[in-house]
Amino acid sequence: MKFKLITILYLLSCPAFSASESDQATNLFNQSQTPKELEKYQTSADSLYIAPPPTLDVETVPLISVVIEKKSYDCHLDSLSKIYICPNGKSPLLLKYNSYGGFTALKNDKNQQAELVNVTSAKAGEITLFDNSAYQIDFGSFNKPNDLSTDVTKQLFAIDGFLEIMKNPLVKSVPRKIGSKEYETIVKSYLDKKASLEKIRKTIFRENNFQVKLENGKTINCKRGTRRDLTKEEDEWQKSNDQELQCSAFTCEKMHIDGKDYDASLLYESIPGAFAYPSVHITDANGLGPKVNVRSIRSPNSKKPLVDYSHLLDNPMPSYGMPYPGMQSIPAPFPESLSNKNYSRYKDPNFDASLQYSKNMCGKNNLAVQKIEKDKENVLNEIANTELVQFITVLSDGSLIGHYVDLNEAVKKGCMYSDVYLNPGAAEHLAAVKKNLYPDKHVDTTISLERATELFNKARTMKDIAWDYKQDGCYARAHLMARRFEAEGVRVDKVWIKGDLFVPETNISWNFHVAPIVYVKDKNGVPQKMVIDPSLFDKPVTVEEWDHKMTKRTVKGSVVTAFPFPENAALVERAALAFSSSDPYLPGNSINMSEEDKMKMADETMKNYRGDNKPTPGK
Incomplete structure (x- = not known):
């Protein structure tokens, strides 16, 4: 009765409609100048953003002081590499200019993991080279993933990016800059760290058996499918890029949910920093089952999960960037009967790319891929016919x-x-x-x-x-x-x-x-x-x-x-x-x-x- 009353009230709030009205359907520092010329470019102290003088080659400044994450460092220029070295006990920092007109540092965090950080401000004596303190944002309140994939990805990106030694078939590699003995000693410590990370990437992430923990706390064991034979070109690509192509579809243990048995499959590109979110698919004889979310994936030879999404499941981020003000007034798009499907996952381009990769790399007879494809087809058909x-x-x-x-x-x-x-x-x-x-x-x-x-x-x-x-x-x-x-x-x-x-x-x-x-x-x-x-x-x-x-x-x-x-x-x-x-x-x-x-x-x-x-x- 309450439902009907609400409906009537809304109908009454609308104007009367006639039945007949119904119808059918820079780098900017390339030119060399001396530090003496800094003064004429000095920006007022109350400016929100102070950038280096546009005609100054900052690499000619031998000593600078910087602030990074609210801590001050005195740094000296290594004349060979043109990289600044900032002493910091047993963990010195390396500092260089970035393409945005600021400064980027390579350092170790409190857990001795390599990371790239932006410099808040930089001075040469009393002359300000750069000051971005007004725009600093504290991300400490955000929940962050605590898993091996994040650790490996962050550190390799930091080391390769700063030293410019990334291997990318689409970008010509730039040899890292050679410097003084002090500089080379610091770089060696990062390269040793990189070698350890590469070993983890080549072993732990290539294992064939993983334990998957679901959002509801249940765990299932999943086994990687067999990779098809590679072509000569694919094998050469593996060797030249120090990568290994793998089947990313896994067959898992059966699951018992609400009195019913389901087959379970896992789609997971076990590559640190992969774009595609790992997904478990529960299917019955008709190729359709309830939605389940992955909380974490563990390897038998790693103390840390390979991936862990607990921070997202337990502390979901609020929704930002609504395209229109007042979007909350728009009714829910789906009936309640469709709320427990994998629909949003199936519309994710990263998922679709991952599925197509698995379909190609695992071969035509991989049952896990076939079941996931069937599940996707059925869910999308159900949406289309709703x-x-x-x-x-x-x-x-x-x-x-x-x-x-x-x-x-x-x-x-x-x-x-x-x-x-x-x-x-x-x-x-x-x-x-x-x-x-x-x-x-x-x-x-x-x-x-x-x-x-x-x-x-x-x-x-x-x-x-x-x-x-x-x-x-x-x-x-x-x-x-x-x-x-x-x-x-x-x-x-x-x-x-x-x-x-x-x-x-x-x-x-x-x-x-x-x-x-x-x-x-x-x-x-x-x-x-x-x-x-x-x-x-x-x-x-x-x-x-x-x-x-x-x-x-x-x-x-x-x-x-x-x-x-x-x-x-x-x-x-x-x-x-x-x-x-x-x-x-x-x-x-x-x-x-x-x-x-x-x-x-x-x-x-x-x-x-x-x-x-x-x-x-x-x-």
Whole structure:
């Protein structure tokens, strides 16, 4: 009864809808100067950030004092290596300049583990070379992993990075700098440490049997699968890079959960610092089982876990960086029945890359890989076929956004209009919302296909539109074309697609795309939507052709939705195809945004994307 009452109250908060309104769908220090010239570059003491003088070669300064992690050090320049040595008992520091205009130190922490740290400030006598104290952040309050993978990765990165001895097939190795006897003695201590770390990496992380502790405290033993035979090229790569290619799929002991037996498999790239999170997959005869999280993985020959995620499981980080203010008002996207699946894991690109690597390296007959693949397939299919509804929200700043949500949550937090749900803010701005839900309901003005082709050719010759930069800017191109077509008396709307998209035979990936549409009568006299999109075609095309041009990495493919399209469409295995009037400039823009602002943004975007200096894609 309480549930029904809440529903009624929300319905009452919405305006009355007519039934007829429902619708279908530097390095900067290269020039040598003497320390005497420092004074004329001295920055005032109250400055937040003081950088070294831009024409000074700091390597000519023989003595400096620095502050690192609130501790002061007096350092002298090694004239051969051009590296500063900072005495510190039995554990001296090495110091050099970094590409950011600051200083980086190689030191041992309290556990005698190598680490790279940034210098807070540096002085030559009373002259400030560098001061970044105002920007120092204390990360001590954050929970940090306490495992062998972190130790090995951190130390190898620190030693290799500082001494510039990293082995990378894509980057030409730079020999480390040779210095004085004092310097070489310090470097040898770090190289000895590096050799010990490499031994750990080559032995412990290559073992075949691991013990996995799950979030619930249960432990299971897992055995690595057999690696397939390597090609000559792969074997040569192993030798030249001092690495070993392995099968990263493990078969584990069976698990008994809630009265039922499950097969268990582990996907774990046992490489220190691997990007892919190790995952256990519980499957039944149908290839589907409950979700379990890995707490830690241990080797029989290591006192420390290889990886340990207890700090994440026991102290989850708060969620930051919400794309819109007030995101908490948007209903939960998934029904409760899907909350115990491995869905988020299966949508992680690192997981997918790890699975594909295992599939290749373990061979076709590895049962663990087969079961994990089946589990992923079933979970994604279940998500794709789950009934979700579209929920449209207008936030207090006028931002208009859409999401797929669980029906029960939509009913609790909004009211229904046509076949979508609106939050109270959207309901209050119904006039601004509904004209973009299904804008092509009444089409009185049509053109011929010849006229549509004429418009297409005219658009393609618009010199102020950056047609050569396809990675981004579709929203600006679409808006400029739309307004110019309308100036000629043509009815124009827009078609949008949201999802995990890419264009075949290119390296272009999009998360959404938009183009203008015009209306052409077909042979039966029925207005047909034709898309004007020179970024993809050489003529006007139907919406179906336009849609099919973009490949979707989703199970369900394209689904027609209202505008604004659901922002989480790809996360629920769909690509949302939506239509709007010509007014919206970008999804999520405020309904109060002026046409003057839209045209200004479009012109600026095209100006940025023309010429040789292409910006980083943002779409």
